[in-house]
Amino acid sequence: MRLLALTALVLLRASAVSADSFVLAEHCPPSFDRGEDGRCHLASLYQLYVAAPGQGGLRVPLPEMKGSFTPQQIDLGRLLFFDPALSGDGRVSCAHCHHPDLGYADGRRTAMGGPASGIGPARDGGVELPRNSPTLWNVGFLGRLFWDGRAASLQEQAAGPLFAADEMASTPEHVRRTLSANATYRQLFAQAFDRSSNQQITVDEVTTALAAFQSSLISLNSRFDRYAHGDERALSEAELRGWNVFRGFVGRCAQCHIPPLFSSDDLAVVGAPPVPGQPYDQGAGALAPMNAALKGAFKVPTLRNVTLTAPYFQAGQFATLSEVLDFYNSPRGHALPAGAGVELHWHIHMKESELSAADVADVLEFLNALTDTSMAPQVPAAVPSGLPVVPRLH
Ligand code: HEC
Ligand code: HEC
Structure with a gap:
């Protein structure tokens, strides 16, 4: 019986990259309600408060989130975030430097880019970057991104690591081609962006889905x-x-x-x-x-x-x-x-x-008392490219 269950599991994993085993969520993540516009909107007690945002107060309203997205866009972004297919050499995903078990940072003093990107000690082929990988929790509220504030939106920000030679070393053409060549992704993008699956996947759609996923990383339950x-x-x-x-x-x-x-x-x-x-x-x-x-x-x-x-x-x-x-x-x-x-x-x-x-x-x-990961999204067991997802640390 045990063996049978194990075989079933192995089969499930092996087939996890076929098109029909990826189904995008139809419900908003916890902390969000689906609005009449079909998009997910944050539902938090903080929104009930009306106090002026005087610093240091307790019941202070939250700033508006910078974007709203559909459940499907958020879920597609989750797969992309963990998929190394986006990188030039198919080895680096966003999660390599923004790891779910390290507060969506990487535990390093400064990030390691290049083919040996990500968590852990310096490795051959890695490029030591000048800055530390910031957390992505609650990043959807921010109007300024990067340590020096140089990006104004998550969509704009994502092009940074994707196309930087010492980070994911990809190109817009590589992203479009690799994802469009994958039948599963074609189907999932068609669903998430409400269009035909014959169309090419665009970089704009990729950065929108990544922004959608990152905006769902809510930590307000500490x-x-x-x-x-x-x-x-x-x-x-x-x-x-x-x-x-x-x-x-x-x-x-x-x-x-x-x-x-x-x-x-x-x-x-x-x-x-x-x-x-x-x-x-x-x-x-x-x-x-x-x-x-x-x-x-x-x-x-x-x-x-x-x-x-x-x-x-x-x-x-x-x-x-x-x-x-x-x-x-x-x-x-x-x-x-x-x-x-x-x-x-x-x-x-x-x-x-x-x-x-x-x-x-x-x-x-x-x-x-500010620690809360209770709304952590599920790390996908597999991604549509079939490439390995960054290993869990605990
Ligand atoms: C004048 C505004 C200001 C004040 C006051 C301030 N901080 Fe900061 N804090 C910053 C800035 C800006 C940074 C980032 C600095 C850098 O990286 O060079 C920072 C960074 C930090 C970090 C590191 C966070 C990370 O993820 O790397 C911690 C922790 C922190 N501050 C705690 C505190 C505490 C505790 C106090 C009060 C004793 C305090 N801060 C007062 C502006 C401030
Ligand atoms: C090689 C490691 C690495 C990879 C891969 C990487 N990042 Fe980053 N990320 C960083 C570093 C380092 C910074 C800070 C850079 C700076 O401020 O100059 C950063 C900053 C960010 C920020 C800004 C957060 C803030 O509070 O300002 C976001 C958002 C972000 N990354 C998302 C992503 C996404 C999405 C991907 C995948 C497309 C990705 N990152 C891939 C290392 C990485």
């Missing part, structure tokens, strides 16, 4: 959220103290990491240390050399699921959250190279140890 919605016992005493330091006058963290997303679309100069042996990363300043205020400015990253996404900062300069707190609790500009000439944000602390050791310990406790 213990912090339960507390915000009225469950007073959801946070421990230390976490509650940490929250008050985080949002309070001394901590000032919430001025930039604004609840409920704990991020913002702003760029800020906090004075991150340079990476030894690397040129000083000027962030958004490199894109706007005439704007002195942007020199050394980076997008304020989300702190949702931050316990899962070490190392931290734009080049993984800090291995732990405790190191990050030490950085913030040291005098302004202490980590900058001499003569960096950057204008630090006014909310960055002036002096050493403005937070006591107990405050720091409490803030670290509080950051744990």
